[in-house]
Amino acid sequence: MLGNGVVGILSESSNMWERRAPLTPSHCSxxxxxxRGKTGVARIIVQPSTKRIHHDTLYEDVGCEISDDLSECGLIVGIKQPKLEMILPNRAYAFFSHTHKVQKENMSLLDKVLAEKVSLYDYELIIGDHGKRLLAFGKFAGRAGLIDLLSGLGKRYLNLGYSTPFLSLGASYMYSSLAAAKAAVISVGEEIATLGLPSGICPLVFVFTGSGNVSQGAQEIFKLLPHTFVDASKLPELFAMKSRDLAQHTPAPKRAFQVYGCLVTCEDMVEPKDPTRRFDKTDYYAHPEHYNPIFHERIAPYASVIVNCMYWEKRFPRLLSTKQLQELMRNGCPLVGISDITCDIGGSIEFVNQSTSIESPFFR
Known part of the structure; x- marks a missing residue:
């Protein structure tokens, strides 16, 4: 069956919100x-779907066949992991399997792939000659993650007794386009700039980890708000000013008209165990066991929000452990929300022990 020139497109079944397609009608065309001599593709069979962002008729218009039966296909492609009964023997499949980090919830899928002698092309593991991934999270993951965070932030602060402009922002899926979502965020920013934020929740500091597409997308949305980026080393000064005003009984401004962003790097997260050595990124990547975590001491005490966008493996120190979080909360840390866009269960943020859904994006 492999290489027979017939490609199948799965109807996504991982959750009700998955509307994406691995190939658009224009790709299929x-x-x-x-x-066929150039592409190797003679036929494309598309499983019907009434929720896919591209309607079935758009695929038919370019020559695709619509059928639930993909048994003639040598290569079957999707976005997320399919149901086990969708795995046919001796075929090639391509999708995000979420198995290479030994994710428990998907081990049955991996067992099925092995039992059926399937060739699995996991998007997450496809790399180019330079060693970098060719298929990865894009900026949209960061954009959507930050919009959903801001929406949730409005509700969280209201629960704590503060009304903020974030309360008017909807979840990312409620907007018909990126432009519409950005316009809504800009409107929130204009309200912050004119009416301000309650002084009791300020300085409002967003800490971003990572520098890739996800972090860039999240920062793109953040920058639509009135903001100032500060270096990690300057975070204590923001809070020292507030503490000084309180100690001197100086009337503090009742409203704040901007938010703060801080982009942290691995140098802000760890330090060498040997106090005579300086941080070296190459050495850290090669020997992370020679480094101690410091994020919980140097950065987290000043963070209102942590937007986690960095790649992490078990060999590296965690960004934040459960014990560290508990200590931070006891000490009055202003942290009210974490947007873990990486969604590594029990990963760099230990207490992120479950994934969330679009309809229920937060947990405590």
Whole structure:
């Protein structure tokens, strides 16, 4: 069956919100009409779906076949992991399997792939000659994650007794386009700039980890708000000013008209165990066991929100452990929310012990 020139497109079944498609109608048109000698594709069979962002008729218009039966396909592609009964023997499949980190919830899928002698092309593991991933989270993950965080932040602060402009922002899926979502965030920013934020929740500091697509996307949305980025080393000064005003009984401003951002790097997260050595990124990546975590001491005590966008493996120190969080809360840390866009269960943020859904995006 492999390489028979027939490609199948799965109907996504991982959750009700998954509307994406691995191939758009325009992609299919190029594959079908570019000449089999060039593309190797003679037919494309698309499983019908009434929720897919591209309607079935759009695929039919470019020459695809619509059928639930993909048994003639040598290669079957999707976005997320399919149901076990969708795995046919001796085929090639391509999708995000979420198995290479030994995710418990997907081990039955991996067992099925092995039992059926399937060739699995996991998007997460496809790399180019330079060693970098060719398929990865894009900026949209960061954009959506930050919009949903801001929406949740409004509700969280209201629960704590503070009304903020964030309360008017909807979840990312409620907007018909990126432009519409950005316009809503800009409106929130204009309200902050004119009416301000309650002084009791300020300085409002967003800490971003990572520098890749996800972090860039999240920062893109954050920058639509009136903001100032501060270096990690300057965070204590923001809070020292507030403490000084309180100690001197100086009337503090009743409102704040901007938020603060801080982009942290691994140098802000760890330090060498040997006090005579300086941080070296190459050495850290090669020997993370020679480093101690410091994020919970140097950064987290000043964070109102942590937006976690960094890649992490078990060999590295955690960004934040459960014990560290408990100590921070006892000491009055202003942290009210974490947006773990990486969604590594029990990963760099230990107490993130479950994934969330679009309809229920937060847990405590």
């Amino acid at each position: 190029r594959l079908l009409h570019g000449g």
